[in-house]
Amino acid sequence: MPSRNSSRPSSTKSDTARQAPPAMHLSGSGVSAGIVIGKALLIRRELPPVVEVELTPAQVPAEIRRFKRALVASEKQLVALRDRVGEIIGAKEASIFDAHLMLVADQVLGREVIATIESKRRNAEYVFAQVIEHYGKALREVRDDYIRDRLTDVQDVAARVIRNLQGREHVDLSKLDEPAIIVAHDLSPSDTAGMDRHHVLGFITSIGTRTSHTAIMGRSLRIPAVVGVAKAEIQIAQGDPLIVDGTRGVVIVHPTEEELRDYRKRIRIQARWFERIQAEANLPTETIDGFRVQLAANIELPEEVETVKQVAGVGIGLFRSEFLFIRQATLPDEEEQLEAYRAVVQEMYPQSVIIRTLDIGGDKFLSHLDTPEELNPFLGMRAIRFCLSRPDIFMSQLRAILRASAFGKVRIMFPMVSTLDELLEALDYLRQAERDLDRKGIHYNRHLDVGTMIEVPAAAVLADKLAPYVDFFSLGTNDLVQYSLAADRANPDIAYLYQPTNPAIIRLIRMTVEAAYSHAKWVGICGEMASEPLLVPLVLGLGINELSMSPVAVGLVKRLIRRIRMYEAEQLVEQAVGCETAGQVRALCEQFIQRVAPDVLQG
Numbered sequence: 006m007p008s009r010n011s012s013r014p015s016s017t018k019s020d021t022a023r024q025a026p027p028a029m030h031l032s033g034s035g036v037s038a039g040i041v042i043g044k045a046l047l048i049r050r051e052l053p054p055v056v057e058v059e060l061t062p063a064q065v066p067a068e069i070r071r072f073k074r075a076l077v078a079s080e081k082q083l084v085a086l087r088d089r090v091g092e093i094i095g096a097k098e099a100s101i102f103d104a105h106l107m108l109v110a111d112q113v114l115g116r117e118v119i120a121t122i123e124s125k126r127r128n129a130e131y132v133f134a135q136v137i138e139h140y141g142k143a144l145r146e147v148r149d150d151y152i153r154d155r156l157t158d159v160q161d162v163a164a165r166v167i168r169n170l171q172g173r174e175h176v177d178l179s180k181l182d183e184p185a186i187i188v189a190h191d192l193s194p195s196d197t198a199g200m201d202r203h204h205v206l207g208f209i210t211s212i213g214t215r216t217s218h219t220a221i222m223g224r225s226l227r228i229p230a231v232v233g234v235a236k237a238e239i240q241i242a243q244g245d246p247l248i249v250d251g252t253r254g255v256v257i258v259h260p261t262e263e264e265l266r267d268y269r270k271r272i273r274i275q276a277r278w279f280e281r282i283q284a285e286a287n288l289p290t291e292t293i294d295g296f297r298v299q300l301a302a303n304i305e306l307p308e309e310v311e312t313v314k315q316v317a318g319v320g321i322g323l324f325r326s327e328f329l330f331i332r333q334a335t336l337p338d339e340e341e342q343l344e345a346y347r348a349v350v351q352e353m354y355p356q357s358v359i360i361r362t363l364d365i366g367g368d369k370f371l372s373h374l375d376t377p378e379e380l381n382p383f384l385g386m387r388a389i390r391f392c393l394s395r396p397d398i399f400m401s402q403l404r405a406i407l408r409a410s411a412f413g414k415v416r417i418m419f420p421m422v423s424t425l426d427e428l429l430e431a432l433d434y435l436r437q438a439e440r441d442l443d444r445k446g447i448h449y450n451r452h453l454d455v456g457t458m459i460e461v462p463a464a465a466v467l468a469d470k471l472a473p474y475v476d477f478f479s480l481g482t483n484d485l486v487q488y489s490l491a492a493d494r495a496n497p498d499i500a501y502l503y504q505p506t507n508p509a510i511i512r513l514i515r516m517t518v519e520a521a522y523s524h525a526k527w528v529g530i531c532g533e534m535a536s537e538p539l540l541v542p543l544v545l546g547l548g549i550n551e552l553s554m555s556p557v558a559v560g561l562v563k564r565l566i567r568r569i570r571m572y573e574a575e576q577l578v579e580q581a582v583g584c585e586t587a588g589q590v591r592a593l594c595e596q597f598i599q600r601v602a603p604d605v606l607q608g
């Protein structure tokens with residue numbers, strides 16, 4: 006397996022004449038699935054170099070006109086880009102460019118540049134670059150990831166304006182001459198959105214996360230991508246041959262012949278898989294011995310419904326509603342939320358949609374809310390805790406979800422519930438929201454299913470006390486693992502402790518399932534454990550009723566389930582519960598898959 010740090014194995018004996026550089030393995034987060042092989046095209050996004058020119062007083066008015074013309078040209082380009090993205094991807098993604106347009110039209114910024122051109126008598130690009138540098142410095146000092154991410158927007162717009170002042174061409178990723186894999190420190194939304202799907206084979210960035218705009222765009226365009234590859238733009242040179250595995254988060258620079266052969270084989274296997282999986286799309290999701298399991302999809306944004314409908318043909322088991330809040334500069338009000346939820350619910354009908362209430366905090370922040378900084382954000386004012394402290398925000402979301410329930414099959418669930426008191430308080434707010442709607446005579450589903458996520462160990466242990474108050478449980482195993490082992494899910498240095506196969510986790514899941522069953526409630530998993538092929542037999546044997554996952558994983562999981570016998574999966578769980586270590590459980594799971602579906606491990 007590739008390590009997080011780069012590793013260069015020694016070169017093979019055969020490369021004697023023209024020694025190829027040894028292969029280098031880099032890793033990051035695979036944010037858009039698929040494997041591609043191609044050459045690196047490095048994109049540098051820093052501001053274009055500018056020179057300082059002193060002006061005579063007579064030259065100042067013309068310089069100001071030149072600056073204004075560059076702003077107008079930038080605005081036109083951005084409007085065109087926004088329209089293009091609107092057509093190709095959707096109106097919501099296109100709205101990212103509204104933030105860019107606002108910067109171009111920012112009166113304060115424009116006035117500051119014009120005043121400085123007048124007072125200092127310097128050329129427009131020089132003054133503009135200095136003002137932008139000042140803005141950038143202020144943004145860099147903010148301890149808020151979301152705001153810091155906006156630095157990319159500012160630099161993107163600044164580079165555009167300066168290029169327009171200098172009459173330079175923009176590097177246009179919609180017009181590449183030949184296929185390439187884009188490598189950059191970071192890519193702006195305009196870079197990604199403009200990408201030509203036929204020529205941009207994939208992309209790699211040094212920074213970014215699954216939730217960055219760039220990653221979201223990559224997934225929407227289905228361009229394989231790995232982000233968070235440390236110093237990618239320094240470690241990779243222009244034209245370097247690359248393999249990008251966007252499924253596993255692996256990048257290989259100067260791959261060996263053997264690696265190329267291996268990955269070409271994987272591409273063929275993936276293609277065949279895809280065909281086979283497509284062919285099985287309409288078969289029931291049931292084990293060999295006839296046990297049915299419900300599969301569902303996780304989404305972050307309404308636009309992803311298209312993918313769910315194409316790939317999966319299933320309902321939505323987790324709609325991470327916080328992304329509606331994160332991606333815009335102001336809080337979405339009740340009407341705006343209603344529109345978003347209604348669109349999803351109507352599109353998905355007759356399938357159901359589980360809308361999770363706002364899970365903000367931890368590593369997801371709202372730049373437009375003035376929340377105090379916390380020493381331990383994952384243990385702090387996150388998810389239901391935040392909502393209970395902000396009834397105004399919570400109530401408008403609850404009303405919007407209830408109202409959306411009039412248009413299809415909606416379920417609601419609360420994230421990160423730790424105690425029964427919290428759950429009861431959340432339910433009180435829900436009743437209050439119902440009364441609000443009753444008073445206004447607004448229609449909603451009075452029998453909406455309500456669930457709670459089980460992602461805090463205390464909730465799993467006391468699941469039997471929570472069960473009477475809900476219709477279902479949804480195990481958020483991403484967090485359950487993090488909180489059970491006290492291992493930050495995002496910290497690679499303690500990744501060895503992030504152990505989904507730890508027997509403690511298996512026991513917590515089993516307790517949750519038993520509590521649900523004893524109250525005749527159903528239980529799902531919407532964390533990554535639901536789609537990890539190795540763990541599917543285990544979760545099946547644990548008696549999970551619904552597995553919810555990224556829509557692209559659904560086909561593979563279905564295929565796997567159809568090769569499993571439930572009684573064997575239950576035996577696997579019995580063995581796992583008795584194990585001492587995560588490694589032992591993992592080995593059992595590997596043996597199981599090796600026996601029933603060895604092709605899954607190769608894919």
Ligand code: PEP
Pocket residue numbers: 323325364460480481482483484485531532533
């Ligand atoms: C989880 O914790 O498993 C989960 C599905 O929620 P999130 O990943 O959004 O925290």
Ligand code: MG
Pocket residue numbers: 420460481483484
């Ligand atoms: Mg969670």
